[in-house]
Amino acid sequence: MQGKAIIVSAPSGAGKTTIVKHLLKVMPQLNFSISACSRAKREEETDGTDYYFISAEKFREKITHDEFVEWQEVYPGSYYGTLKSEMDRIWSLGKTPIFDVDVVGAVNLKKYFGEHALGIFIHPPSIEELVNRLKKRGSESEETLRKRIDKAAYELTFAPHFDQIVVNDNLEVKCQEIVNLVKLFLP
Ligand code: ADP
Ligand code: 5GP
Numbered sequence: 105m106q107g108k109a110i111i112v113s114a115p116s117g118a119g120k121t122t123i124v125k126h127l128l129k130v131m132p133q134l135n136f137s138i139s140a141c142s143r144a145k146r147e148e149e150t151d152g153t154d155y156y157f158i159s160a161e162k163f164r165e166k167i168t169h170d171e172f173v174e175w176q177e178v179y180p181g182s183y184y185g186t187l188k189s190e191m192d193r194i195w196s197l198g199k200t201p202i203f204d205v206d207v208v209g210a211v212n213l214k215k216y217f218g219e220h221a222l223g224i225f226i227h228p229p230s231i232e233e234l235v236n237r238l239k240k241r242g243s244e245s246e247e248t249l250r251k252r253i254d255k256a257a258y259e260l261t262f263a264p265h266f267d268q269i270v271v272n273d274n275l276e277v278k279c280q281e282i283v284n285l286v287k288l289f290l291p
Contacts, residue, residue, distance in 0.1 A: 107195035110202040113210035114226035115256035117238040135199040143182040174212040207262040225266035
């Protein structure tokens, strides 16, 4: 079975998580794609909700058996990826998987799904505004903030690989614009 997929990506702080949460709230036909990963589960996380937590050995076995849509060794020994079985689970519910992923993961997913996927790039209005949002979110130290900003300039070069580029200035307006894009794309 081959259904459709929605891929949302952006540099960190541009607003992709906020936008994906909104889409999931207002579009019940979408279902969040849960990745598999081999890192240890954090205390606040739930297996099968945040990730499917499996051992590195099991992960490598699944790679050998071609069970992934895409995967990456994000940190040495820590594998992350999307299982083909996760797509089948969502499509068999009559729903469309939605991904909230970094730009490299997004480009790999788009390669796999081709025209069956809508790739949406969330563009920050400016680097200055990206810094403001990351500071306001309060999730970063001086060091991780600088790393994310340095990475953002590189990540912005990926924008032309996407089907749609949306500048996330006015959140409410842009959420509605993206809902309309998704509605146009889905059957
Ligand atoms: P990402 O998932 O891309 O890292 P988030 O969704 O966590 O980004 O958004 C980063 C911060 O910016 C959050 O605090 C969020 O509330 C805020 N934010 C998102 N979109 C906007 C917007 N259009 N205007 C102002 N703030 C926003
Ligand atoms: P964390 O360990 O903080 O949950 O995630 C670490 C990194 O793994 C993040 O950058 C996240 O984007 C990436 N990641 C999560 N799931 C996947 C996936 O399915 N595929 C890929 N390629 N990366 C993923």
